[in-house]
Amino acid sequence: MYICICRAIREREVDAAVRAGARRPVDVFRAYGKSPQCGSCACDMRERIAETTARERAEQPALMAAD
Numbered sequence: 584m585y586i587c588i589c590r591a592i593r594e595r596e597v598d599a600a601v602r603a604g605a606r607r608p609v610d611v612f613r614a615y616g617k618s619p620q621c622g623s624c625a626c627d628m629r630e631r632i633a634e635t636t637a638r639e640r641a642e643q644p645a646l647m648a649a650d
């Protein structure tokens with residue numbers, strides 16, 4: 584499913600960017616060499632980033648302890 588229609592960024596691409604260190608929508612756009620257009624995806628993208636970050640941390644409790 585697309586998170587960003589304007590730039591054709593899918594949920595799985597947001598997840599991959601988060602795994603590579605993205606923590607803000609702008610980081611996701613940069614990861615794919617794109618920039619936001621209308622900006623209407625920002626809330627959904629932030630939500631997806633938060634969910635993926637939380638899931639990553641839950642799967643790697645040793646890293647969470649190091650934070």
Ligand code: FES
Nearest residue numbers: 587589620621624
């Ligand atoms: S939907 Fe992402 S910039 Fe328009």
